[in-house]
Amino acid sequence: MPWQPSCVQRNAPLADHTSFRIGGPAEWFAEPSTLEELASVLRDAERLGWPVSILGGGTNTLASDRGVRGLVVHLGRGFRTAEVLDPDVDAPEVRVRCGAGLLTQRLVSLGARHGWGELDTVAGVPGQLGGAIAMNAQDIGRLVEAVTIVSARGDVTELPAPSLRFGYRSTRLPRGIVTGAVLRFPRVSPAEATERIRRVLQYRNSTQEVRLPSAGCAFINPPGGLGAGRLIDLAGLKGARIGDAQVSARHGNFIVNLGQASCDHVLALMEHVQRRVAGQFGIVLQPEVRLLGEAWSAPS
């Protein structure tokens, strides 16, 4: 196949791009650095009839052992920007235009340095801003004023936040790739922002599984009542293991990769957890991790 723009790799191992450290090859893996480059690979994929998937930091993603057919897009360096739109430091709020490839933790540290309030809610959440918006991680949607999206045809649209209907771990995004967003923060002192972030990080480090590869919480919390982690704990599943996939002994809702876990191991363990929790409490837990890929064989 002669098609190979400079930002595109063939058969890129997704295990290198996911926090689970799991996943076979992406048939084509593009890391565009500009809007033009992104629009061009999207148009090519459309013309060639390839399916397109978007991978942010890969921290909420379980990628198939058999890999992903078509094109996987991962926003590159040119999308890691943050530009202050309201330089008046006496204004009560500040708006910042960010690229969707910006690491959420980079945004948090900029917030600490410049006194952009309320970023403590996403302190410790790994991944990219685009992924955080797509997942509405820690309700980041309430800080979003508008989102820029590129369609499969390469058309760029700016959408106001209310049209995206941010919900619990969900956003109603139209088909396409988020390339940037305007965020709005209350101004606070850098000392206050830093202290709030420090407290959140301290709490996370003492309660969550942060040492072993995972994708954070495996299941969303069911409405009302007990959280997924507590239900899993009460069902006696902490430490349950299939292959090298294990329910964390520290946090029941984290599934960790002990070293050689495959996607199939994780899925089998998730099904085991779902069955046990449903049998004991009558609640069917729904996955929070997003599956990427399918059963397919890489062409030789």
Ligand SMILES: Cc1cc2nc3c(=O)[nH]c(=O)nc-3n(C[C@H](O)[C@H](O)[C@H](O)COP(=O)(O)OP(=O)(O)OC[C@H]3O[C@@H](n4cnc5c(N)ncnc54)[C@H](O)[C@@H]3O)c2cc1C
């Ligand atoms: C240790 C750990 C702790 C975590 N703690 C939390 C937590 O407290 N709260 C929480 O909510 N989550 C948490 N997570 C989960 C995860 O970090 C968040 O959901 C994060 O915001 C996902 O961002 P990402 O860039 O890694 O997304 P990815 O995993 O790459 O993608 C997630 C979804 O977003 C889509 N997506 C990604 N980028 C774009 C884009 N630019 N345009 C359109 N769609 C896109 C993908 O297609 C996919 O469907 C945790 C994960 C880990 C490993």
